[in-house]
Amino acid sequence: MSADEVRQAGLELGRNDLLTHEQAGSAIFGFWVFLMSDAVIFALLFATYGVMLPATVGGPTPADEYKLVPTLIETVLLLTSSFTFGLASVAMKHGASRRQLLGWLGVTLILGIGFLGMELHDFMIMFSDGAVPSRSGYLSSFFALVPLHGLHVFFGSVWIVVMMVQVLTFGLDARVKVNLQRLGLFWHFLDVVWIAIFSVVYLQGMIQ
Amino acid sequence: MTDGILPAVLGRFEWQSLPFVRAWEHPNASEIVGAGAGAVVIIGAILVAALITRLGKWRYLWSEWFTSVDHKKIGIMYIVLAFVMLSRALIEGVLMRMQQATAVNSPGFIAPDHFAQLFSTHGTIMIFFMAMPFLTGLINYVMPLQIGSRDVAFPVLNSVSLWLTAAAAALVMASLVVGRFSTGGWSGYPPYTELAFSPGVGTDYWIWAVTLGSVGSTLTGINFAVTIYKMRCAGMRLMRMPLFVWTALCTSILMIFAMPPLTVATALLALDRYLDFHFFTNDLGGNMMNYANLFWLFGHPEVYILILPAFGVFSEVVSTFSSKQLYGYTSLVIATAVITVLSFTVWVHHFFTMGQAADINAAFGIATMAIGVPTGVKIYDWIWTMFLGRVRFTVPMLFSLAFMMTFVLGGFTGILLAFPPLDYLAHNTLFLVAHFHNMLIPGLLYGMLAGYHYWFPKAFGFRLDEKWGRISFGCWVLGFYLAFMPLYVLGASGMARRTQAVFEPSFRPWLYVAGIGALLLAGALASLFVQLWVSVRDRKANRVFAGDPWDGRGLEWSISAPPPEYNFAVLPQVNSRHPFHDGKRQDDPYAPPRAYEDITLPRNSMTGPAIGILAAAAAFGLVWHMWWLAIIGALAISAVVIARSFARDVEHTISADEVQRTEQRWLRAAANAAPIPRELEMTSANQGLAEVSA
């Protein structure tokens, strides 16, 4: 096996350290597998949501509760944050200044927090309408699926903070780089899940 | 709930939560059995702790075992856990058999609620805390050695998985001492397990124990799969992997995809119980069929998670003890993969009677029967492997043979149950109980025990006692047939499962036979412990330090027994399916390498045990509504994870000198050992060096 074969594609880890490249390969691959298993959880919650959609038992319905404008803004925020994370990854790969990397991470964080704030606000409005999970099977399934995604975004945000601190303490050593790349995968994954939520949950609900 | 600091601290704990208080207030047989079991847990824990203190071994245990991230030690700890939990669950099985035998038109000695806890804990433990740890431990120990690797891909994560599993098992044990366990069976079906019908702590114990265990298994699956994909030694192509590694890979893939449905099922049930959601309740649009689907979407692949590794063990054992290469390697690999895929297409057969259309039942019935085909292929392959081989009837081989006979029988009754109209008659009876024990005891337990006997000399450097092994084997086989064949008759005559009392006198003789069988099974487990004792006592006579007691074929036999911490002084390079078997015949596998190098290994870590303890505390807090404990536990787990990501000094190096010293000691021993022919492998002459015939 030559060094080129095992070199980890997305990272500049330094040329000669074969072992680090191998470990980085396993680390990133392992994270992909983890995401796959997480995706199964979301898939099952989507299925549950689909099954329970008719179970409104006289309570609030999707058409009553979903609002196009705020969810569209949330979508834009999250998609933009994926783009800015992409810029952070590019900054890391091409050895741009640490300030630039931290800057893009910071912007991503702010967008993520903005998304969370708006989503919480949506939930508050639903709650004040009496659209609470204890009201019906449909609302139970909504509040298991969508907030779980929100929780992921929250963890992702905490993770961004942790990584910013690590960039400051360690600089860009191999482990920081690998973890930043995993965080990137995680963040983009949340985007994909959100797109599914936006189309399957919100758009579909508003059409009905 | 309202005032006072005590409820805030203790949640819903009260004195009656303690079985001892209950037994004091109502001293009947059932409560006394309960209190006795609680006392056994407490006294056992105190005795073990006292013994360790007396021997001054706490530091040793902590630094050499609990914090270890070495896959070999983690594997051994998993198997120790499995044996502890097997002992408890087997005693519970015996208790249930005794109850039913004595409860024909009489109340027996165990109250209905207590009986329900018995079958719930027995089933839950056997699946999640006996079978899963056993196979995870075996894979952990053996797989990295077989693929020529120094560890798994994520050693610290491996330790986290172990301690999450141990925390979950501890939770089940705690339910003996504080509170009660669930009465909802191992499958925990709502709406019965909803607050409306099961308001107590029991279901919550079940939910959190199963959830922790399932998260642990998901992480294990990821870890193993990545290890097998990424860390094989040079030349170890996929189609050169030992069959045990193939089954480990397929089991890991099943874990990655099948554990999440379980996590979702238990999490949604928890939302129902804790936050008044309505997923599975009878009112407000809940639908328990969602639970049935989620649970069995996990549950059926689970049985293949359990059985595939055992298939792997049998493949290794049959080939080694027939001195032949595995017949039909490729077909075995394909059969394993086919089973893996098909296992996701049959889950509805667990609820044929729950209301879907007949066409759907027919489709799932046919899919179920189809799984019999690849399984049959495997049985024939093993038989052909033995054909014209030099078969030796050692204990692992005996277990393999008993498996083949018994498993086929269980497979036939499975085909019967796969006919939906027939299932309408037999479901929920002891016929089903007989069927799945008929699959799981040979297809899981015998496999694990065969693996235990087969690789024990590798792990500890001495062979297990053959005589006691045979006694134990005899008890397992005879006990199994006596304990479970009568259940087919009883089930076909209509005796329902999970019943505490029996009202049909003609069932009595069958229940007696089953009771005797259960006692024999207890004797089988006891013989295993005697065997361990005797083998440790006589270990000097049975050492196999040279490392190859059975004329093995795979890489795991090419190193010393027990293996050094780093497994391989030089990472092997293979060019066939049987690298060590061929190596022994082509040149000297005990020749020292040209040079030794420094070896870097991961350092011990407290992360695993810390997360395990905190997870147990948080889960305990959730069960008892001690919210402070749950919150502190959860926050502390996050803190540990973040702190770990800051750790940088995570490796240590073994110097080339030390490697050389360790290796030379072994090579000298191998040079001085007498090569022995196969007839002598069960005698003290066996020092772990095989006589090689071409």
Ligand code: HEM
């Ligand atoms: C070795 C001796 C064993 C004995 C004596 C035994 C006995 C029993 C008995 C009496 C029951 C209750 C039957 C009923 O519902 O009336 C039961 C249920 C069960 N057993 Fe075993 N068993 C043994 C081994 C195993 C093993 C090795 C496994 C799995 C790996 C296992 C898994 C189960 C499960 C899943 C249930 C169903 C629990 C429920 O109803 O929710 N058992 N067993």
Ligand SMILES: [Cu+2]
């Ligand atoms: Cu099944």
